[in-house]
Amino acid sequence: xxxxxxxxxxxxxxxxxRSTDGQLLYAVGDIHGRYDLLKDLLxxxxxxxxxxxxDRQAHxxxxxxxxxxxxDSARVMQALVWLQxxxxxxxxxxxxxxxxxxxxxxxDPERGGAWLAYGGAQTLSxxxxxxxxxxxxxxxxxxxxxxxxxxLPASHLQMLGELELMVVVGDYAFAHAxxxxxRPLEAQAEADLLWIRGGFLDAPGPFERVVVHGHxxxxxxxxMMGCRIGVDTGAYATGVLTAVRLDGxxxxxxxxxER
Numbered sequence: 001x002x003x004x005x006x007x008x009x010x011x012x013x014x015x016x017x018r019s020t021d022g023q024l025l026y027a028v029g030d031i032h033g034r035y036d037l038l039k040d041l042l043x044x045x046x047x048x049x050x051x052x053x054x055d056r057q058a059h060x061x062x063x064x065x066x067x068x069x070x071x072d073s074a075r076v077m078q079a080l081v082w083l084q085x086x087x088x089x090x091x092x093x094x095x096x097x098x099x100x101x102x103x104x105x106x107x108d109p110e111r112g113g114a115w116l117a118y119g120g121a122q123t124l125s126x127x128x129x130x131x132x133x134x135x136x137x138x139x140x141x142x143x144x145x146x147x148x149x150x151x152l153p154a155s156h157l158q159m160l161g162e163l164e165l166m167v168v169v170g171d172y173a174f175a176h177a178x179x180x181x182x183r184p185l186e187a188q189a190e191a192d193l194l195w196i197r198g199g200f201l202d203a204p205g206p207f208e209r210v211v212v213h214g215h216x217x218x219x220x221x222x223x224m225m226g227c228r229i230g231v232d233t234g235a236y237a238t239g240v241l242t243a244v245r246l247d248g249x250x251x252x253x254x255x256x257x258e259r
Contacts, residue, residue: 018171018210018249024053025246026089026254027061027174029222029231030096030214033070033122037241038079040256045243046088048254052247060089061167063214064096064176064194068119069236074126077156084159095163096176096214097194103160109145110138119236127151165193172246173209177216178228181207203227212244222253 026045031038049058066080067073083091101120105112113132116124121131129147132140166188167174173185178200180192185208192200197216205227214232220240223230229251235241239258244251 018246020172020246020248021170022056022248023169024049024056024058025061025169025172026058026243027063027212027229027231027246028243029063029233029241030065030217030235031062031070031076031241032065032068032098032119032236033073033076033126034235034239034241035070035072035075035079037235037239037256037258038076041241041243041254042079042083042087044254044256045245048245048252049089052245058089059092059169060087061092061174061212062094063174063212063231064094064163065098065214065232066096067102067123068098068115069122071122072126073123074156077159078153081153081155081159092167092174093159093163094167094174094176095165095194099160099163100194105141105145106149109141113141116141116144124148165190168209171209172212173207174212176214178213179207179211181205184208200228212246220255220257224251 028041066076080093083089098119101115102123105115105120116131124131124144127148128151129144132144168185175193177194178196179185179188180196181200181203201216207227211228213228213230216230217232217234220233220238222233222242222244229244231242231244233240233242241256243254245254
């Protein structure tokens, strides 16, 4: 499956201009196993940063949900390992609720089996593991967990254990799902950072920082609000993976689109 790049588009969210403390930032929305789109979008980001970096190192923030639902979770994870080692970016990897689901399944497969129903089965398949049949019961879940542990590269497991919950740069805070508006950033609960929708998406703001997040998508366009920027565009369903470039007061959208 191939993808085609979408031309970058300058979009200005509502509210005052924001600062990135002089850094060139790119944030990528939920990938969900779409290695094809990730590969094309990273090529766009590399070309774009070469044009605008002006001797600065580009900072790349990935907003979580790298796995599940799409067909190539294992390849996405290996691409992230490569980015960590030699990708040329200052890389920050944020944990999504789907990565938390995988970690929960590895720790306790009988209690973490719900993960399989919201995309985990596709992740097992991408690692060469046959998902358990419902008739297998708890033994099938344990069998699948053990097979995944045998197939999961140590580098992938280590990366999963090192994912961040939030990154703050200048006037921006990056989190997978969002924040609880009434709490200071340093007091946010992990469950909210991974899962929140109600109480955040409908909050008028302003927040302590502009929140750049994934987790919730409406269509193939990002959500450009005064208090938040939603970068998830449902790549596994829409065939569109989105990044936002933040550079001083400028906000620019880049997208890879399935042909």
